[in-house]
Amino acid sequence: MSLSRKRVLVDKPVTEDVPISSKRQVFKYKNIAKLYSATLGKPHINIPRKPTGIIIGRSSTCDVKITGDDVSSKHCQLTLTANENQREYLYIIDLSSNGLYINDEKLGKGPPGVLLRSGDKIAFAKTGGSYIIRYTEDIVSKEQSKTYKKTFFEDYILGNQLGSGHYAVVKEARDRSTGDIVAVKIFHPNKQATNRSTEEAKLQQEMNLLISINHPNIVKFISHYIEPINQHSVTTYLVLEKMNSGELFQRIINKSKLRQNETKSIFRQLLSGLQYLHENNIIHRDIKPENILLDITPRTNPQQKQTGPWDENEYDVRVKIADFGLAKFIGELKFTNTLCGTPAYVAPEVLTNDRTYTTKVDMWSTGVLLYVCLCGFPPFSDELAPPSMRDQILNGAYAFYSPYWDDIGDVVLDLISNLLVVDANERFDVKQAVEHYWFIEQDTVESSSDTTDSLVLSSEPSQIKRIAVRSNTQPLSLRDKYVSEINFGTETDRSSIL
Incomplete structure (x- = not known):
């Protein structure tokens, strides 16, 4: 009897293509991925390619053993899965008592777990260490890197949350290669479609x-990434330029209303950006003060000449339109329905679910915004009922109430009256708005409403007639409404903060 033992080769790495079918070839590796330690003193960890799954934890029976006072005996499970291109990935499921964190967010115990992508950060409770995962297939040569598409977490490091809303959260992020700070809009998960590759190509x-x-x-816009988060859903990361001076919304809240010359300078910039979008056949569809961002350059000394009629401590105020084209990322129907939920700035044709609306919807919203800037409250609101706010918009029922509009010249009322026109065919387009006399006249002319007597205005006299506020009607300013919402804890989430 021979005492020699038969040698069994287990998980021998294969360094050449292994034909699996006539349609594809894959590489088989002993290790499918590697966890690179981001914690001082913790070694890197190889993840074996084990079809039956990999258990990571403190127990000696685990496939991968890690240490830490709050690490569970079986902390998590990794399972192999393949996408539509037969690329293998790992799904991770939390089995622990003290938490598993993916990209600094607690995963939550039990299924479904999430899919791991190269660059994802994994933290095992508080003392188990933090790691960055990299798939073996993604460790590419310089030549291969020219065509290799990195994941979001390979390119960026997520930071603090800046805002949240109905369909996304906004976070700060740092570019790993340049160190630049950007804003990232992270959309809530969408179900994976069967024709996902077609949808991704269109997107x-x-x-x-x-x-x-x-x-x-x-x-x-800087870039975007579509990342799977589990077997059934994906999310979109939209990388944007970050603005550091807040929204026009907050400026109105702080001041109650804006000065006429200040408003004119802001709207020159706003209409310039809107004209550019419209010339490129892009409809914004959500013009409101929350989506107009400001980049303010402080004034360093009193002798420094300002670029416009800004506040005493401001040298320059740059206006930037945000959140244009978002219907592309969250879906046309969902986007329109969200708008209809808060219709103060929405054009009548949007409320009637007319899918054929044009760039004129932005001009209506611009008229509402201009009205708000100058008096501090919107032309259409529940506080002005009856009729309801919806009916006010559908019928174009608004007025320039005294005493709020007494010191504002008729020439700007004429512009508003030509923007808030229910019939979109009769409404000003962006070119007509840019060329309106209000933007041509000298700022000194607008200081008195009497100076427009000699002007030929485009509106009928009845359209710009000033009326007294009814005794039972009191407009609620943007500021008062905001304070009220804060006091009662009903402040609307806003995801446009960049």
Whole structure:
């Protein structure tokens, strides 16, 4: 009897293509991925390619053993899965008592877990260490890197949350290669579609257009990523230029209303950006003060000459339009329904679910915004009922109430009256708005409403008639409404904060 033992080769790495079927070839590796330690003193960890799954934890029976006072005996499970291109990935499920964190967010115990992508950060409770995962297939040569598409977390490090809303959260992020700070809009998960590759190609085509947009009054699109988060859903990361001076909304809240010359300078920039979008056949569809961002350069000394009629401590105020083209990322129907939920700035044709609306919807919203800036409250609201706010919009029922409009010249009322026209065919387009006399006249002319007597205005006299507020009607200013919402804890989430 021979005492020699038969040698069994287990998980021998294969260094050449292994034909699996006539349609594809894959590489088989002993290790499918590697966890690179981001914690001082913790070694890197190899993840074996084990079809039955990999258990990571403190127990000696685990496939991968890690240490830490709050690490569970079985902390998590990794399972192999393949996408539509037969690319293998790992799904991770939390089995622990003290938490598993993916990209600094607690995963939550039990299924469904999430899919891990190269660059994802994994933290095992508080003491188990933090790691960055990298798939073996993604460790590419310089030549291969020219065509290799990195994941979001390979390119960026997420930071603090800046805002949240109905369909996305906004976070700060740092570019790993340049150190630049950007804003990232992270959309809530969508179910994976069967024709996902077709949808991604269409989205990429739209994204290429948005990235090509370059205008000083428009927030710049930088990139986007579509990442799977589990077996059933994906999310989109939209990378944008970050603005550091807040929204026009907050400026109105702080001041109650804006000065006429200040408003004119802001709207020159706003209309310039909007004209650029419309010339590129892009409809914004959500013009409101929350989506107009400001980049303010402080004044360093009193002798420094300002670029416009800004506040005493401001040298320059740059206006930038944000959140244009978002229907491409969250879906046309969902986007329109969200707008209809808060219709103060929405054009009548949107409320009637007319899918054939044009760039004129932006001009209506611009008229509402101009009204708000000058008096501090919107032309259409529940506080002005009856009729209801919806009916006010559908019928174009608004007025320039005294005493709020007493010191504002008829020439700007004429512009508003030509923007808030229910019939979109009769409403001003952006070119007509830009060329309106209000933007041509000298700022000194507008200081008195009597100076417009000699002007030929485009509106009928009845359209710009000033009326006294009814005894039972009291407009609620943007500021008062905001304070009320804060006091009662009903402040509306807003995801446009960049």
